Amino acid sequence: MISIYEKSFDEWPLIDVRSPGEFLQGHIPGAINLPLFSDEERAIVGTAYKKEGKDKAVLLGLEFVGPKMADIVRQCSKISSNKKIRVHCWRGGMRSNSVAWLLRQSGFDVEVIQGGYKAYKQEVREFMAKPFPLLVLGGPTGSGKTKILHELKKLGMQVIDLEGLANHKGSSFGALGQKAQPSTEHFENMLAAELLQCHTKEFIWVEDESRRIGTVVLPESFWTQIHEASRVVVKIPMNERLEHLVNEYGIYSKEELSAALTRIEKRLGPQNLKQALELLEDGNLWEVAKVSLEYYDKAYAYSATKRVGKLIHELDSETSSPKKIAKSLIKFKTVSPDWV
Numbered sequence: 001m002i003s004i005y006e007k008s009f010d011e012w013p014l015i016d017v018r019s020p021g022e023f024l025q026g027h028i029p030g031a032i033n034l035p036l037f038s039d040e041e042r043a044i045v046g047t048a049y050k051k052e053g054k055d056k057a058v059l060l061g062l063e064f065v066g067p068k069m070a071d072i073v074r075q076c077s078k079i080s081s082n083k084k085i086r087v088h089c090w091r092g093g094m095r096s097n098s099v100a101w102l103l104r105q106s107g108f109d110v111e112v113i114q115g116g117y118k119a120y121k122q123e124v125r126e127f128m129a130k131p132f133p134l135l136v137l138g139g140p141t142g143s144g145k146t147k148i149l150h151e152l153k154k155l156g157m158q159v160i161d162l163e164g165l166a167n168h169k170g171s172s173f174g175a176l177g178q179k180a181q182p183s184t185e186h187f188e189n190m191l192a193a194e195l196l197q198c199h200t201k202e203f204i205w206v207e208d209e210s211r212r213i214g215t216v217v218l219p220e221s222f223w224t225q226i227h228e229a230s231r232v233v234v235k236i237p238m239n240e241r242l243e244h245l246v247n248e249y250g251i252y253s254k255e256e257l258s259a260a261l262t263r264i265e266k267r268l269g270p271q272n273l274k275q276a277l278e279l280l281e282d283g284n285l286w287e288v289a290k291v292s293l294e295y296y297d298k299a300y301a302y303s304a305t306k307r308v309g310k311l312i313h314e315l316d317s318e319t320s321s322p323k324k325i326a327k328s329l330i331k332f333k334t335v336s337p338d339w340v
Contacts, residue, residue: 232329
């Protein structure tokens, strides 16, 4: 258990008083950013501390904070109707204690998180190093694995959608239609928060992923567990896969699809890329998908040989319906309780 989650965020809202840039780099999921300093102000105070000492930095900080004090209290009153609030900064030092003093003077019951965000990150790293009962869903590109996971979740299974947390679908085309990706640091925070909600005596389904999802890198210990976990592989007919890819990515512009194809030129080869771009220009998305899958299927087959975890079930499905496939997987698990 990560200690920050021992209290309800509804009863004890969590205020992160670090700068917006620090918050964006990584924060405790559920925390609300109420920065004591802007990024520019924090840089100025930090420089003053290094060059002119603590006293000068404190005075400079007070000049920045003074005009904001009333607004801080107003915002916290909106955030916490019961006047209970938790506060943290980087190490639970001057910034969080200053805000805590201000709020106490205004009648709040305030708890300062000891050790701040730094202590929280240490707990996250220790938590992520623990073993989790993972069950990996594999299958070639275009098999609809993410949709199958969503259906498994609807049917009561424990599921972690790694691509959803990363805002990326895991291929050269994976950023299309997605929000900006979180930092690797914040991805780990969100992953830890999701895992905390799972029961360790039940399987947790995850998709078979490489170490990197777009720009996000999975925590090494967690990825190692994925690599070594038992796998269930779903296979659907090629035409169904092609239809899935065309429906999913055909809504984007030729320029976006062309850029995605060009990014894998080395893997496709110049001739295949040339062919794919010509087909794209002609609007033949079906054939573009076929050319792309030649590369992705080879890459998948190669990566499958490197997996350490045993293959416990291979589902050759004649349907591409994520709901039907999910039900088939659960049925197999029910009749084979010792399948891992």
